[in-house]
Amino acid sequence: xxxxKYVRATDTDDAVTKLDYEGKLLAGGMTLIPTMKQRLANxxxxxxxxxxxxxxxxDLGNILKIGAMTRHVxxxxxxxxxxxxxxxxxxxxxxxxxQVRNRGTIGGSIANNDPSACYPSAVxxxxxxxxxxxxxxxxxxxxxxxxxxxxxxDEIITAVSxxxxxTAAYSKFPNPASRYAMVGVFVAKGDTVRVAVTxxxxxxxxxxxxxxxxxxxxxxxEAVEAVTVSSDELISDMHAAGDFRAHxxxxxxxxxxxxCS
Amino acid sequence: MAxxxxxxxxxxxxxxxxxxxxxxxxxxxxxxxTGTHVGCDTSQCGACVIHINSESIKSCTMLAxxxxxxxxxxxxxxxxxxxxxxxxxxxxxxxxxxxxxxxPGMVMTAIELVTNNPTVSEQEIREGLEGNxxxxxxxxxxxxxxxAAAKVMVEK
Numbered sequence: 001x002x003x004x005k006y007v008r009a010t011d012t013d014d015a016v017t018k019l020d021y022e023g024k025l026l027a028g029g030m031t032l033i034p035t036m037k038q039r040l041a042n043x044x045x046x047x048x049x050x051x052x053x054x055x056x057x058x059d060l061g062n063i064l065k066i067g068a069m070t071r072h073v074x075x076x077x078x079x080x081x082x083x084x085x086x087x088x089x090x091x092x093x094x095x096x097x098x099q100v101r102n103r104g105t106i107g108g109s110i111a112n113n114d115p116s117a118c119y120p121s122a123v124x125x126x127x128x129x130x131x132x133x134x135x136x137x138x139x140x141x142x143x144x145x146x147x148x149x150x151x152x153x154d155e156i157i158t159a160v161s162x163x164x165x166x167t168a169a170y171s172k173f174p175n176p177a178s179r180y181a182m183v184g185v186f187v188a189k190g191d192t193v194r195v196a197v198t199x200x201x202x203x204x205x206x207x208x209x210x211x212x213x214x215x216x217x218x219x220x221x222e223a224v225e226a227v228t229v230s231s232d233e234l235i236s237d238m239h240a241a242g243d244f245r246a247h248x249x250x251x252x253x254x255x256x257x258x259x260c261s
Numbered sequence: 262m263a264x265x266x267x268x269x270x271x272x273x274x275x276x277x278x279x280x281x282x283x284x285x286x287x288x289x290x291x292x293x294x295t296g297t298h299v300g301c302d303t304s305q306c307g308a309c310v311i312h313i314n315s316e317s318i319k320s321c322t323m324l325a326x327x328x329x330x331x332x333x334x335x336x337x338x339x340x341x342x343x344x345x346x347x348x349x350x351x352x353x354x355x356x357x358x359x360x361x362x363x364x365p366g367m368v369m370t371a372i373e374l375v376t377n378n379p380t381v382s383e384q385e386i387r388e389g390l391e392g393n394x395x396x397x398x399x400x401x402x403x404x405x406x407x408x409a410a411a412k413v414m415v416e417k
Binding site for chain 2: 001002003005006046048050098099103
């Protein structure tokens with residue numbers, strides 16, 4: 001690992017003043033530190049957000065608001081999440097391994113926007129709002145491309161607000177070694193049906209219009225059968241070819257719909 | 262340089278190290294406790310698992326300075342009055358190790374698993390060990406050891 005300077009911010013304003021163009025914000029560090037160990041990242045300064053008071057889960061009636069520094073284990077074991085949006089608890093329980101879940105955070109996962117990360121699919125399918133230190137960003141404006149978000153250089157995620165769906169489920173086909181999603185599908189039904197796919201898209205998480213239209217017409221696993229999922233613009237790598245991923249998108253969607261109560 | 266101060270196996274420790282020192286290197290090289298292992302360098306194998314505030318974490322994926330003010334426990338800190346922890350005893354009795362390299366991490370993960378869930382099932386144990394790799398592939402006896410230890414830990 002290259003040399004770096006570690007500092008702790010007391011709040012997000014303090015973090016912004018400490019953050020220059022060669023600095024990086026540190027949440028749980030479950031991606032950033034391995035990346036630094038491989039010398040793929042070389043931040044001159046690491047600004048730890050641990051003391052900024054950004055953790056916690058709040059039930060605000062129609063919305064579940066989750067602080068950016070809330071760890072996966074806290075979402076996985078939260079009674080209020082299990083009660084209000086159980087699919088989110090299921091998703092959190094399937095991220096990485098228990099050591100990753102004991103450190104990794106929702107804000108870190110979303111800010112990184114790994115094309116195979118689980119959380120972006122929930123954020124998109126539940127039509128969540130991402131709160132930052134300067135504004136609110138709608139989910140559909142937030143994920144710009146692979147590892148790319150709408151966040152400005154000095155912008156820090158503070159929380160994510162999830163509107164409660166009438167039903168939702170997440171189905172994931174994990175890579176057997178890394179446990180990242182080879183394909184993960186989050187289906188949410190509320191005022192409409194949203195189907196968000198992670199792990200498969202070359203530009204990261206995306207919604208599938210064909211699947212959504214079919215499921216609005218009939219919210220049943222069989223409704224997925226007739227939908228064509230193209231392998232264009234799907235990731236093709238040593239783990240799975242594009243057409244296999246396209247097949248998995250349908251299969252995971254079916255399973256997610258079947259798991260919706 | 263960063264000042265690193267935390268409680269380690271029940272004792273207060275403090276040292277100055279470069280900011281980029283990994284917690285596992287701090288434990289092995291600065292504190293001289295080499296029971297915590299480095300197996301993979303890519304945050305996958307779990308040989309470096311320790312506890313921070315009774316939760317299992319990979320000490321190769323944290324800077325030492327990030328642990329400031331926390332309660333850190335390594336494999337050297339789990340024995341009770343010089344007697345092996347029931348989990349260590351169970352690994353010993355059930356041949357829960359072959360080469361032994363992954364064992365410290367396995368034991369630390371297993372203690373957290375059983376402490377959080379005293380009636381942990383075989384399936385839950387296997388899922389709970391997702392972050393620990395045994396290159397000897399000796400998982401069967403590791404699971405057996407944890408099941409045996411769970412019984413003893415419930416009685417105590």
